Amino acid sequence: MSEQKTKVAEPRVDAPADHSTPATNPFQNFLKGSAGRNLGLVIALVLLLVVGAVTSGDRFLNLENMLTILRYASIIGVVSIGVTFVITAGGIDLSVGSVLGLTTVVASLSSVQLAATQSSWILMVVVALGVGALAGLINGLVVAYGNVVSFIATLAMLVGARGLAELISGRSTQIVNNRDFLQVLRADFLGVSVLIWIFVIVAVAGWFLLNRTTFGRRTVAIGGNLEAARLAGIKVKRHMVSLYVLAGVTAGIGGVMFLGRTTAGTSTHGLLLELDVIAAVVVGGTLLIGGRGTIMGTVLGVLIFSTLVNVFTQNNLDTSVQALARGLILVVAVLLQQRFATRGGRTRKAKLKPAKV
Template sequence: MTDTLTTTPANTPLALNKKTSITDIALRYGLILVLFVLVAVSQTLYPRFLDPQNIKNILSQNAPLGIVAVGMTLVMITRGFDLSVGASYAAGATVFASLAVGGWSLWAAGAVTLLIGLAAGLINGTIITRVNVNPFVATLGTTSAFSGLALLYSNSSPFVVSDKAFTTIGRGALLGVPISIWILGAVLIVGEFVLRRTVYGRSLYAIGGNDEASRLAGLPTAMLRTSTYVICGVCAALGGMIIASRLSIGQADIGASMALDSIAVVVIGGTSLMGGEGAVWRSAIGLLIVAVLTNLLDSLAVDSNYQLVIKGTIVVAAVALDSFARSRR
């Protein structure tokens, strides 16, 4: 009696499914491999890259961008855009510094600054969901409006803060770790928890996947989409507070590239421009890729113009990869 060895032809559905699953896994988690490769290359070209102090510097310098990216992730999951985050970021820095100069306590100044970010997000969300203005056009317009208001408020002059306590969240440390990194970590954890473990988060994915079907299913789509802009505005204001604290200056013309940088981080992380897909942890990976690349290029004294070309190419490649992944699915 002989045993019969059963084999699966390479062109059977089972084999095809295995190949497809491997490809999908590579597309979904390949960013982590990209990050590891980038870190290895950075360490090779710049031996002090993995020095603990350098890592702290990288994370603290990019903490404001990472915080804004969390808010942008929620907006983009619902198939939206917020180009006004740069203006909200600058307004937050300006107001926070101005109130500190005026003798306000840091807690009170911070609360007012976050409320301003909330108001900016509420304005964006209302225009988009109630007036039905395209998110790109709406936030492009509010960018100009918010920037103008910040310039009028500051009389186009910076607010310089001499109080050392003002630098606490920007330069201070807790247990040897910069406070800005603690804040970034908290925002990332809360954002990921909300998206993955709450009804609110699942509702955002549903809206991004099919807004009309979500509305017919009874979801308050307008309110939910507005809430993402509110959260994004608050994140932008918080990022502005951190940068103002680090520099001891608040001025209305900072953060000009914040909108594009935050969108780049989110897109590189794999959040789809078409909505319905994405995650805060993926934006965190996107942030690390951008931060590591920037640090490496700066360490190698690469011309800033070439850096713009490299970053732009990466963003285009990330969007192309997203389109490819969607076509495979």
């Protein structure tokens, strides 16, 4: 019987597993970042300008029309800055249009104008900002401490503020007679309307507050994960109240600008403004589910919609077509947001459930 030699299998040495992160395309990383998203908005804005130039020619490209676009965007833009903070934190504010209308009515009351004439036109501004802040405070308290879903709470304020404005004004238009107030708000500085300068100042202040302060970081943290923010020591309820007050103040600023532009206060000011504001914020790249906000994107979103309205107006197109186009843009923006929110197999659908603050 021949001896059989059994071969002993040598241990197999596998190549070390590569746990390093796969190389990514730098261009793709750029597009995924805030700079890439803003670049897309800039391209969309430029395309709209090109369309306007081709269809309307010199009427569209002249300096006066460009300033008209900016003036139209200024009031919506100021209000949008405040709403950006609320949406970044995972909330919503449907009442800003009605609050704006209420501020114009209260600030243009004959008693307020008389007191402003005897003291200073700044009193009208203070009254408008105070009314807006008070409305925002009520919204914040109901949402944060009343545990009412922000959609319902601000919807109630939308109806209530509009009704209060109608009661105070008797559904009549109140003319602004304070000359100093009108002289300041209707003036130009360096050839540019004061309303545009107000928009620029509010946008810069909003960008700094969101991106360079603890207040902004807390806002993003609450929108990203409310429970984690609470465990990290953030006073979530107090912070949410301050965000709604901020939105109310920007609505008050918008009311002052409305008074300066129209020289009248009425309960119809700001009607459906909240829809334009939310559309501009969402198109700008702020996530509706919270956790990401961008002031620069909001500014670009406002400019895109105001330019779109101007292009349609220059070409005498029906307002129904304008509404359809804006609705399509908003739907596309939300679809893109959903794609970004679920990238890499990580979904954030759970955040859509209302959480107690």
